[in-house]
Structures are given as structure tokens and as C-alpha cells.
Amino acid sequence: MHAALSELERLFPPGRLLHRPGELVPYESDALTAFRARPLAVVLPESHAEVEAAVRWCAKHQIPYVARGSGTSLSGGSLPIDGGLLIGLNRMNRLLRLDPQERIAVVQPGFINLQVSNAAAPYGLYYAPDPSSQPVSTIGGNLAFNSGGAHCLKYGMTSNHVLAARVVLPDGETVELGSESLENTGPDWLGLLVGSEGLLGIATEITLRLLPKPETYHTVLAAYDSLAKAGEAVAAVVASGLLPGAMEIMDSLAIEAAEAAVKAGYPLEARALLIVELEGETPQVEAEARYLEEVIQKSGAYEVRVARSNEERLKIWKGRKAAFSAVGRLSPDYIVQDGVVPRSRLGQALAEIEKLSARYGLRVANVFHAGDGNLHPLILYNGRIAGELERAEELAGEILKLCVALGGSITGEHGVGMEKKAYMTEMFAEADLAAMRRIRLALDPLELANRGKMFPGEAPALQFHGAHPLEKAGVISRE
């Protein structure tokens, strides 16, 4: 046994310190199953003090560590480090406080995203960030990845909904960042922590901002005979001055997949579907709906449906939410990419992706958060055909470079993690990366926290992209 392990045994009782090979297997990878690594051990803390003790143990013995929530990261963010410690936070899953009057919830990091809204529902409140993984992903993981969902344009990402956090820094020291107030004085240290992918500290207590639930939704589904028309419709909606809660587009391949999976009743022959959802106070939404109708009519949609009931609304969304996992029905394997382009470049990006798809001889399905310019191209391939995976990966890389070349980003919500660190140099200059690295080293001189993630460096080649087990089981779907 590793000498330091016995010291860890004094800190964690059996059952919460795992180190036998069989016990470690479930923790060897996250939703990016391309990578596997065997940690030295897994600890399952139940309190802030235990997280602190684990991190101090790592600092003392210079052992790298990774924090893990539910392991749904699609970019290898929670992949363990060979011979490192994995700190599993799933047991710290309590709602510590819900204050409906002040509209805040204080949770432990392992608390599940969807449960925040469930807990807030009796008070007419909800938690806005809604990643598709919300039935399983944790608030700690959401914080570390600054997760997004369909409603980012209007409401922003996780970062805009985290008010405060208690954090164990990589040297084991504890700090309190932010406060219950929406405003603060002094630099926004909390803003820096959110989205830092577990490199700057482990959050053990997180204060979230809750919002009142919108009074009404108005959901429109429009069918087009070309992707370009759907893209132009988005531009027209924006130009009209409306600010929808969500604007999503699916192309024909995605429509086909979604229909086969959940029978949402989508017009099957459409080349593109646009979902636009208005939300807010009833009189306002009613007035906005009239403008939206005009805009959509002029945009050349050949069929327009408006959800007349909550059931109809949910049905429209069900197809959209299922589109990704449904693609599995069309192809044995697929890669989900996550990139962002300026909204006005959506049409150009899609045309380029189409060309790339033809050049590589691989089908690409497109589902995206059109309002944000956040693309999620799905690259279909067959892993059994020699060389096809490599071609798929090359194509995925070309799409990321395309996003940057068009003025966008290599990730809108899935993080950099293990998967995209090589592309950070596409987006950032040396001096930019050096500044981030200096911040990291100031807090973690030995680079123990999530070593090997986010920043470019040597990375093993990707081997396999597939559905998360929970996806295959139909529990979650990706956006």
C-alpha cells in the first residue's frame, strides 16, 4: 500500500475511502469515455472539513487530485489523474437553506441541479441554468464548468446565478467568495472561480440565486425548407427587438432522429425547425406574440405551430431535448462538438460545416442554441470502419477552428477539460494563456488541482466518443 494511504485511512472510514481496483472502476472516466485513468484512491467526503483534510493531504504528499460531481463532463473535466486522488462530492448533497423571501438557496456541491428548482417550486421560484444533464449533474460541477442551457441568451450562464461559495484552495486554505448580495465591492473573485474547471479550488457550499417563475410561455415551432431560412428567421426575431427566452434550431437529420425517438410530431419533411419561446408577464407576452407571428410569417416558414397548452409545449421541447441521444439511432457512433460563432455567422458556419461534412464523407447533424450562436454539430461515424474515427476527430477539430476563425469560441458550455485543451491556442495568444497560468500557479504552485486539464500540453489521443451510460438509459440527453 502507498505509504501516505494509511494516513488517509485515519481521515476517512472504510467505505468512504476506496482503493481496491474493483472499487475504482466506476470512477475511471467521465462522459468523455475516450479517456480512462486509474486514481490511487477515491475519497467520499461528507463535510467541508473532510474536503479540506483531503486537499491538505494532497498538498502535503504532493499528490494531484480531481474533484468530481456526477461525472457527466463531456470534455474529460472529471477524468482522474493516474495515481492521483479523486474527491467524489456526491455525498455532500444536502440543501442547507432555502430562503424564499431573499430568493436564495444554499446547497452542498453534490446537490443535483434539477432538485434546486424542485425545492424552490412551492414558492413560485426556480433556478434558471438548465443544462440538459440537469436531472443528474451537480451544482458543484455546474459551477466548475459554468454550465449553460437553452436559456442563456436572456438569463446568462451558471456564473450569473452563483452568489457566493465556500472554497477550499489547492493549499488547503478555506476562503469565502461573494455574498448573498447581487452586488459586491472589490474584484469579482467568485467570478474567477466559476468556470475554472476545478483548477482553482473546490466549492463546498454554494449560494444560488433563485428567480420567480415566468407567468406565461408562448412557444412557436416553425418549419422551413432550408437551414438558411431558419437562420435568417433568428436574425429577424432579434432585429425586431424581441428577446425570447430560447431560440433553437434543428436540421433535417436531427429532426429525423428526434421523431424516431420520441414522436414529437415534428413535420418530417422540414429541412430545418426553429423553436422560439417567449416568456414573461401575460399581457406583455401576448403583445410580443403578435410581433413574433408577423416576423415568422415573413420569414418564409411553410408551417407554423403554436403550443396551445402546456402539454403541447412540453412535446415540442421533448423532441428538441431528445435530439442528441436520438442520433444514436442513425449511427453507431457520434461525436458531439460544442462551439460558438457570432449569430450573424450562423449561416456561414452551417454552410462550411456542410462542405466539411462532404469533404470528410461523414454525416453531420446540427442542433443548436441559435440565439447564442452555440453550435452542437454531431458527427456521425462508424467506429468499426478503419480510420473513420480519426476522420471524425479531424472534422471535429476543423469545426472548432472554424468557430474561432469566424470570431467565436471553442466552447459555449461543455468546457475545455481534457478534450479541447489543444485548441486553447487557437483562441488565446501566448500572453493570454501565460496570465491564466500565472493565476493558477499563484494558487497552486505544484499544479495539483485537476492537473493536465484546460491548458495545452501533452494529451493522449482521443479514442472513443459515445453516449454516457445514463444517456443510453434515456435518463438524460445532451444539448
Place this chain on the structure above:
Amino acid sequence: MSTPPLQPTSAAEVQEAVRTHRHLLPRGGGSKPALSRPHEGQTVLDMSGLSGVLEYDPSEYVFVARAGTRLAEVEALLAQHGQYLPFDPPLVAQGATLGGTVAAGLSGPMRQRYGGLRDFILGVQFVDGEGQLVRGGGKVVKNAAGFDLPKLMVGSLGRLGILTEVAFKVFPAPKATATLLVNFPGLEAALEALYRLAGSPIELYALDLQPPGTLVLRLGGLPEALPARLERLQAFLGRGGEPLSGEAETAYWRSLNELNLGEGALVKVALTARRIPALEQALGQAPRRYLSAGHLLYLAWNAELKALDALLQAQGLSGLVLKGATHRPQIGIDLGQAMGHKVTKALDPQGKFAQEPYAAQD
């Protein structure tokens, strides 16, 4: 002795200034003198020459501009396309600049609807303490690559780097607005209504408390829906209040933007509504206004700042002196902590931007 201000007109000149000067203080438009008053030995870097909007495509809801650009210029440009800065920065007419607004971390009453400055900043370019030009974030409305340096700069007061360029998300401006002033018998009743409103689906652009008992509410949206919404709001409160519209309404908010609350130091305090009753007992005559459902207090303090400092400390609150002579604009509880000190040291290892010119040399 302080040297005369430098006036860079390019990022390269800012880099040069940082490399060749020992202590620097960036200054924007002169709207928050307490924050940009040089100490001895500090060279002022007047950022007003580094101005101009670089990119703005209304259909993106994004603009990129140099840090010394005046808010007034940005607002005028956005208004031409029916858009606005939803965090509602104050002191526009006084010449506040984008960089200064970010560095001071200031938002105004309309932050209530969509959030504050930190919710709208997308990208930054700045010169760090070693003269390196650093970019963080991006210029698209959604981005999760790398550390969120844009947010880090919010409220940094020029101590972490000198901003040379910023990118912001903007939104369509409400096509029409209306304001309702509602008097309540006292603080308690006003706070009760404030809580009810903040937890309701009624969407307010502003939800201010003018103590002791007046709520100031601003609705925005499509003109045809406003009358019905105003009626619903009045019904919700059980009070008619005093509606303001048209020119009177615009003028009311424009004058509020100047934060001319009264004589003395202008101070911003971060809080939640729960803290208001205790503060109200302690603040006496100081003119003040609570914004954004009690999350933000702007206060005119006409006595010793030391006394306010002590008062805020006793209440566990932090404040920022925006106008008035002080060597220490940050008052109340000390929010500095291990993480902050280390990050500051990483970006400014030689203490060039330190608040007290010689304090950071340790």
C-alpha cells in the same frame, strides 16, 4: 511628487507606460474622483485617449470598444439601434468611461431586470503589471473557454490591470417605460411590498426603495401592453401610487443617474434587503436610495468616513467610496482574502497598481 498624467492612445503605449513607470493609476472620465486620485509617486494614466467603438453589429447584441470610450458615446450609438446597456451604468453625463465603470463595478437602478455589470461583460483586453497585453473571454454572447478574466476585472479598481478594451452583451431597449411611485406608511410596509414584488412574476426594470417608505417601480416593454400591466401592478399592491410617464419619467431617471444624492462622499454599499431595517436605524439623516430590491445602496455621507467605515463593519457590510477624498475607497468589512492576494500578486507582481503605492512592495 506626482508626475503629469500620461495620455496613451494605443494599447502599446499603455504597455510602454507600465514597463517604464514605478506606480500607475489609470483614470477614466473623472466621474469617480475618490477612486482615481493619485497618491504620491503614482503616475496617472489618463485613458480618455484610448477611445472608440471597435465593433458593433446590432444583430449580435454585442459591442467591443476601447476602455476610455465614454458611456455617453456608447449609449447614443446603441440607442440608434434600439438597444441599451441593461446594467444601467450611472454617471453617464459626468463622463464615466467603460473602463472606469468596469473597474469600479457600478450598475444602476435598471440592473433589477436583467442583472448587473458582471452579467454583461463578455471580454477584456488589459495590460498586466509586467506590461503584457492579455485578453480574456471573447466577443460572443456565450463562451466557456479559459478563466473568466472579464468578470475578475469587475470591481478591480485598476489594481489588477489596465483595461484597454472591453466587449459587452447588450439587449433591445424597452420600447416604452412607465414609472410608479408608491408610498407606504413606513419602512416595514414598504419592505413587505418589496419582497412580494421581487418574488412575483411581475417584471420590473427597477425596484427601488426611497426610504423611509416609498417604492419606485419601473415597467418596460411594448407600449400596447403597458397600461394593462400598470393596472395589474397597482392591483397587486392594492395602491394606485403616482404614475410617471413620458418626458417626466425620462427626466426622473436621468437625474437619478447622476447620483447627486447630497453633500459629502458618495458611497456604494452591497447588501440584501434583510439588512435595511438595521441600516435605517443607524444611518440617520444621510441621503440615500436602495436599488435593485435592496441589493445595492447609494449613500451621500457628510460626516467622517471613519464613522461610516465603523458602522459598516459593525453591520458586516462592505462599501466603496466613489466621490470624496479618501486614501482608502474600500470601507466596511475587509473582503480581501488569501485568494485575492495571490491573484493580485500573479497579475501585478511588482505592485505597480497597488492602492497604497508603497504598501505592496513587501
